Amino acid sequence: MLLLIFVQNQDETPVALFEHIEHGRHCFRSVPSYEMQTKMEDGELFVDESIEAGKLPDYMEIDYNGNRLPLSRFIFTDSRRVDIFWREIPNLNQPNQGLVSGITRVDAYSVDNEDLCDYISQREQVYEQIAHLLTKRGYEVDRDFQGSEDGEAVIYRRGGREEWNLLMHMDPIFVEEAPLDEQLLAKWIAPHLLPEN
Structure with a gap:
């Protein structure tokens, strides 16, 4: 239908x-x-x-x-x-269709159902790796902007400071291009970090 x-x-x-x-x-x-x-x-x-x-x-x-x-x-x-x-x-009254075709919204983006499980898993893995990497460097890391036009984003601040900064949105580029190797990931996010004063 x-x-x-x-x-x-x-x-x-x-x-x-x-x-x-x-x-x-x-x-x-x-x-x-x-x-x-x-x-x-x-x-x-x-x-x-x-x-x-x-x-x-x-x-x-x-x-x-x-x-x-x-x-x-x-x-x-x-x-x-x-x-x-x-x-x-999908018409779920029709038996044995397997995974239904179509797309599912993940925050601000549409993802094909066939790719959905892997997409969400990789998105969360990249977030966890970024959070771990920045926490080791003395930052606090969180998520914000869920439901906004550009979607949910990784935010960070130096421990003890009040102001949060936007690192990057967790969009399809975030999922597809983020390297899983910690050293490469550090280089990938470095241009997005504000210079420390």
Whole structure:
């Protein structure tokens, strides 16, 4: 099943479920200002779908399979572009699917379900290694900014000081590029540490 979602200014509005994406696209072609653009990048096809909130009527109904879905320009915060996204929703009534396909949000980033366990494990391992390394050097280490636009971050301060400093966000680059060797990790984080006074 695919969930059609409207996204404007980072606000998500779940709209409807469809068995196939083609059904949903057919349904929404009748919406004023609906646009679907495709482009190829690095041999991969990308589809961009949107509507313009300001071009919607005060009230309309989309008729599909005997169902009437109300739609109004007033459901959006402004009159600008509204992106359309499709999120796969697993149907757990179907037996023996194994690990469900799709993505899962980890803080501010989306991770493919197939990579999720390794991603979280490596993210936590890198944090623990950085915390251990900085603690040995006399710093206090913590985490902050969970739920922010850039996601959770490693923060640090020299022992006894009041002010915390941002070391780096725990984003996909943090997970993919951090070396696990302690000496290499020390060199990797060194440019992010403020000079000591």
